[in-house]
Amino acid sequence: EADIYQTPRYLVIGTGKKITLECSQTMGHDKMYWYQQDPGMELHLIHYSYGVNSTEKGDLSSESTVSRIRTEHFPLTLESARPSHTSQYLCASSERGTVEKLFFGSGTQLSVL
Amino acid sequence: QKEVEQDPGPLSVPEGAIVSLNCTYSNSAFQYFMWYRQYSRKGPELLMYTYSSGNKEDGRFTAQVDKSSKYISLFIRDSQPSDSATYLCAMSPYNNNDMRFGAGTRLTVKP
Numbered sequence: 001e002a003d004i005y006q007t008p009r010y011l012v013i014g015t016g017k018k019i020t021l022e023c024s025q026t027m028g029h030d031k032m033y034w035y036q037q038d039p040g041m042e043l044h045l046i047h048y049s050y051g052v053n054s055t056e057k058g059d060l061s062s063e064s065t066v067s068r069i070r071t072e073h074f075p076l077t078l079e080s081a082r083p084s085h086t087s088q089y090l091c092a093s094s095e096r097g098t099v100e101k102l103f104f105g106s107g108t109q110l111s112v113l
Numbered sequence: 114q115k116e117v118e119q120d121p122g123p124l125s126v127p128e129g130a131i132v133s134l135n136c137t138y139s140n141s142a143f144q145y146f147m148w149y150r151q152y153s154r155k156g157p158e159l160l161m162y163t164y165s166s167g168n169k170e171d172g173r174f175t176a177q178v179d180k181s182s183k184y185i186s187l188f189i190r191d192s193q194p195s196d197s198a199t200y201l202c203a204m205s206p207y208n209n210n211d212m213r214f215g216a217g218t219r220l221t222v223k224p
Contacts, residue, residue: 006156040121043157043201043214058210090156099145099205102212104156 003027006091006105013081014113021076021108023091029103030096032074036060037088037107049074050096081112116140119202119215128224132189136202136215139183143204143213146178148187151199151217160200161187192222 004025013019025032030051035043045058049068063085064078074093078085091105119136126132134148145164149157161176163169163185169176175188185204189196199219205212 004156040216042115042117042216045210045212048210056210092156099207099212101159101162102149102157104158106154106156 004091004093004103004105006089006108008108009106010109010111012111012113015080015082017081019078019081019110021089021091021110023074023076023105024072025074025091025093025103026072027093027095027103028071029093030071031094032068033092033094033102034058034064034066034074034076035090035092035104036062037090043090047076081110083112086110086112114139117202117204117213117215120218121216123219123221125221125223126192128192128194128222130192130222132192132196132220132222134187134189134200134202134218134220136185136204137183138185138204138213140204140206140213141180141183142206144207145205146176146185147203147205148174148176149201149203149214151201153198157201194222194224197221 007022032049034047044060046062047066088107090107092102117138147162148160150160151157163178166180173190177186199217201217202215
């Protein structure tokens with residue numbers, strides 16, 4: 001079944017640790033995105049990719065980095081986690097040329113102690 | 114001032130009620146208008162989208178866009194407990210990279 005998967009769903013980690021949030025999609029979409037969502041706040045785009053070897057920063061400044069080595073895989077890495085990184089991280093994908101339809105994963109809730 | 118304003122609620126209605134959810138925006142370049150539904154501990158899913166002004170109906174859901182007033186609405190008829198979720202409005206000029214989301218309205222439909 002075509003879908004978009006995020007792991008882990010929940011992550012509690014100590015300050016200073018390196019973490020990687022995984023995102024994979026089986027829909028063959030070219031474009032992928034990472035959004036940050038805090039309670040009661042709007043989604044903010046932190047990274048996006050047009051395709052393999054393409055990565056761009058979004059409009060919300062983030063200390064995270066991303067890579068796109070395969071079409072289906074778009075992991076997000078934090079080299080040194082801090083409490084300010086505590087948030088929900090949502091991965092999404094869309095077909096090239098379609099503005100209206102984003103497909104989201106279920107998210108990773110990150111808590112940094 | 115935020116580009117997209119959305120009343121966070123919470124909004125609580127009895128089953129069968131008509132629900133009206135709204136967003137206002139300031140950027141006249143927005144051309145694509147979307148409504149996403151987000152259940153607790155899930156990612157948003159696209160519910161409705163409209164290009165430019167006008168109405169669009171899909172079952173119990175109707176989306177309206179009034180570009181002259183910079184105002185969009187989502188109406189839910191015969192609301193059901195399964196409609197209980199957070200509803201996010203979203204809009205974009207032409208590119209998903211510039212999509213802006215509202216903060217979401219939390220809706221509870223009571224049986």
